[in-house]
Amino acid sequence: MPPKRKSASAAAAYDDDDFEAPDLDDYEEYEEAIEDVSDEEMGGRRKKSRSARQSAGGLEAPSDSEVPEANMDFSKMVLKPDHHARPLWINPENGYIVLEAFSPIAEQAQDFLVAIAEPVSRPTYIHEYRLTSYSLYAAVSVGLEIDNILSVLNRLSKTELPQSTIDHIRESTKSFGKVKLVLKHNRYFIESEEAGILQRLLKDSIIRDARVFPSASTAGDAATRFLEDKAPKRDFELPGTKKPAAPGAANGSNDAEAAAQDGNGTATAAATAAAAVQEEDVLGMLLAKDDDRDATDDVLVHSFEIQAAKVEGIKKQCADINFPMLEEYDFRNDTSTKNLEMNLKPTTQIRPYQEKALSKMFGNGRARSGIIVLPCGAGKTLVGITAACTIRKSTLVLCTSAVSVQQWKQQFLMWSDLKANQIACFTSEEKLWFQGESGIVISTYTMLANNRKRAHQTAEFMRRLQSMEWGFLLLDEVHVVPANMFRRVLTNIAAHTKLGLTATLVREDEKIGDLNFLIGPKLYEANWMDLSSQGHIARVQCAEVWCPMTPEFYRAYANAETRRKQVLYTMNPNKFQACQFLIKYHEARGDKIIVFSDNVYALKAYATKLNKLFIYGGLNHHERTLILSQFQHNPNCSTIFLSKVGDTSLDLPEATCLIQISSHYGSRRQEAQRLGRILRAKRRNDEGFNAFFYSLVSKDTEEMYYSNKRQQFLVDQGYAFKVITKLPGIEETADLSFTTQREQQELLATVLAADAAALEETDLALTKVRFERGGSGSAAASGGSSGGSNSSLVVTAQRRQGNMASLSGGDTMAYMATRNR
Incomplete structure (x- = not known):
């Protein structure tokens, strides 16, 4: 088995104005635009972005080709005598900080570094951070003083603090805060x-x-x-x-601190300093x-x-x-905005890292606008609800889909003492205002961003939203806000303070920096591995399974156009067998399994062949809810197939295994969000790993390149992907599909004969307008295990590019003119 990989430090609009835009990955609009850009063009964008940041006064890490080898020689930097007791290495050239995570005081140093620098990579033993203007702006915004930052940096550094680093920090922050x-x-x-x-x-x-x-x-x-x-x-x-x-207050010994700062201290003094610092909170001392x-x-x-x-x-x-x-x-002295009588229930207790994140927001008695970054499953929703209970003003919550709207409402009712009539949901199906002068409104970005003509009831609800002065604007999955479609939401809503929540503060189009002025600085970011080791989130084993292409499929792949290649490597018979084998194996263990596929054609083909339930953008909210309920509560329903609609905001704590057969090119965000579906802490206490993430990749195809890019964010968080070239026991497994050459050739013929538009179909490639007709059943509507027909499906209309011949029914006709003599 090859070794583990190491760290490599639109939304569509609706024609019917009374309907919400697709309740799926609405914010993928920006990814659709940039994923087709060539690597050369993206490289040019990054160079321009780097130049802009350097001109703004930030220390930006140059690429390997831009750094002369001589500049990487730091042998002239003198180590302090007690350097072994200090955990930081600071690069004077580019502002990078390396933390020895095995140091006795690493935990305290991490809290400090997260407050002043951007985490770059945090595997098990060595962490890497980078000082930027944005990170220093965030540090100042939570009350840290420059002299204290420099003092603690020098205290933790193995060498004297480089003058270039001192100058950069002072220059970047001389007027901040x-x-x-x-x-x-x-x-x-x-x-x-x-x-x-x-x-x-x-x-x-x-x-x-x-x-x-x-x-x-x-x-x-x-x-x-x-x-x-x-x-x-x-x-x-x-x-x-x-x-x-x-x-935290400083309770440590001044003598110990002096010993740590004394470059001429003895080994005994160094040990004393290390012991003193180990007992103290470095950030608290600061x-x-x-x-x-x-x-x-x-x-x-x-x-x-x-x-x-x-x-x-x-x-x-x-x-x-x-x-x-x-x-x-200053929410406590705001008498003009009506108070909302809400509190957490007495039984609700937040975790230490959630308390630490909120203390950054309310550290000086006021509410600071900013962003909190926590892993999926770590309780971001409870952090937002606790912030709302602290401010106690009318609150507007924005999320990405109608499913997550209902989940937010359920969480408010679970953790707070609010009544159901104090919470209003604004979706395509619900438009009832809350009772009283103040309350909670939960909606989606799409509902508020739509600037087209609306139905009367929707327009009236929007008018009330825009005319009201909100005490608190809570933005779930805040990384979507910089998209051109959604950033207009911030100008339509008047709010006193804004809090953004996300697990993946990353975008492929490099617009993530816009959040610093759209929302505010990053207030807190948690360490995924620390929360996993403490049991707050699941311990996940990640694996990449290499699936060889069959000769017939690879020949077709080599000769196919770009758009059809993705379907061919997704429908690879060996990948199908690997997926089927893993489903059988984990169902036998009692696991609940989610299978993700971006390509809807492959999603339907896999689910139908394996007789499993599936969810995609063509199903309405009621059908999705029924299928999710079956997955959560029916012991006979252990596997569901999901398209992009399941990437974010789905609360499935029962899921313990995830298999990915198709993805959105090289999106790092999507890889992390999908992993988040199985990150919630598990009820059972297995030894070692208690959740499994498999990414099935067809060998010798462009999918391998995209897979490597997708994993970079998770690798930087400390996850290691094992590469599996052969699944043990798969050859002895009976009843696997497409094992004969004839079956494989028939499958290939089916894929090649399929309509091109159907092969390329994704949840965002087409606009779907729902016509509410007839009933719908979850299994029948999804081609599920009940074996029912699809006659009960909600009728949908699909918008495709066409021509006049198609519109007039002349696709199969030919016009020929003859000359009469």
């Missing part, structure tokens, strides 16, 4: 602890003209005076915690000075009011003059 935009009593204030900075901002004509002077003072008198107030601090307890989750300051009453903040209508222009202007504003919401 100095100015805040605060909404108090529905009035906007620009706030700073330094009055001189406010005076400097007022020298700009755009900001000066937007200032609102107190009515009791003249403009001339107030021009040099500011409002003053005490610095905010968090004096409340997060719901679901036993005690306030304020940043924030200790801020905690001491908050405990005093003599720290004042200065502010002046600005016109609400000019807020967007001022935010842009402050960013242009290198004073980006942090957005905070």
Whole structure:
């Protein structure tokens, strides 16, 4: 068996305006646009992006071909005498930081590094991080001070902190965090602890003209005076915690810290320092000075009011003059927005990492806008609900599909004391407003992003959404927001604070950086491997199964056009047999199995041949719910086939095995999201791995190239993919399909004779308009195990490119003109 791989550090619109766009992978619009771009063109885009980031002052890692070999010689850097007790290596050339994860103080150092740097790769023993302008902006936004960052970095580094790194940090953050935009009593204030900075901002004509002077003072008198107030601090307890989750205090010995900083310390001093640091929270020590300051009453903040209508222009202007504003919401003093009486149920207890993530959002007593990154199955939904229970204002939740809308509603009812009539769902089938002056609305990005003419009931609901001032905007799967179709949602909705949740803060089009100004900085990112080892998410064994192409299929593959090649390597008889064998094996173990296929033609062919239920975009919400219910509760239904509709937001804690037969080219996000379907902690306590992820790949095809790209994100999170060239026991297994040459040739003939449009069909390639006619049964509608006919399927219309001959029914006719003599 080959060794494990190592780390390699549109939505369619509806014609019927009263229907929601497809309840499937709505946000794949951007992937459809970029996956067809050649590697050369993508390389050019990355070079342009790198140049732009370098011109902005960030240290960007150049490619291997751009780094002279001499620049990688760091032998002149002198190690500290106690370097073995310090876990960090810092590259002075590109801002990369390498953490020895086996160090006794690695856990504390990880918390610190996640706060100031972007995780690049985190396998078992060596972690890699990168200092960027965005990561430092995020660090400043949660209250970290530059001097403290440099102090702790030097304390943890094996060498003296490089001057280039010091200069980069100071240059990138000299004006970050100095100015805040605060909404108090529905009035906007620009706030700073330094009055001189406010005076400097007022020298700009755009900001000066937007200032609102107190009515009791003249403009001339107030021009040099500011409002003053005490610095905010968090004096409340997060719901679901036993005690306030304020940043940790420093309880360690000053002598031990001095010994750690002393480059001439002895081995004994080094050991003492390591022991002291091991008992302390490094990030807590970094924030200790801020905690001491908050405990005093003599720290004042200065502010002046600005016109609400000019807020967007001022935010842009402050960013242009290198004073980006942090957005905070003083929700406890907001008396204009109606409160929503909601709390977590007394039995609800959040986990330590969830508490840590929320403490970054509410660290100073206000709500900061930003993004929290947690693995699939780690409780992102509960984090969002806890944040809503803390703010206690009207909340708008946006997610990716109608199925996830219902799941969010169920989670609100499960974890909080809200009643069902306080939660409204805005989908194609539900448009009932909540009762009372405040409440929760849950909808999809597509419903709000649609700017076409709407039905009356839908238009009226949208009018109420847009006219309301929301206290909290919660964005699930926030990585979809930069897509051109969905980013307009943020301009249509007025919200005081925004929180984005995702497991995969990655996009193939490099628009992920836009979230820094669309939503806010990244507040927290968890380590997947740590949560797995602690039992919060499942322990997954990942494997890539190589399936040789049969001679007939490979000959057809070599001569086929690009679009047909994907179907040929997906319908490879050896891949079919491997899938069938794995299903039999894991069903015998008592596992619940999900089989993913992007290609709908292959999805239907596999499921029909194996007599299994399947879900794709052609099924309505009711049919999907019935099939998912069968999978969750029926012991005789152990396997379902899913298309892209199952990539995100499906809550299937019973699933323990995932088999992937077809995917969306080289999408790293999709690979991680699909793994997330089996990441929820398992009820049974198996030794070692308790979940399995198989990716079936046809050998010697372009699928192998895409597979390698897809795995990069998961490999960087610490997962290792075993390569299986031959499944043990498959040759002795009886009743496998397509074992004879005749069967394989018949299958090939069927694939080659199939309509080209049907072969290329995916859930996003066609627009489906549902006509609600007749009944629907889950098994019959899906070609499932009941063996029923498909007569009960909901009638669907498919939009395809055609011509006038097709529209007039003349596909099989020919026109010939003759001359009459």
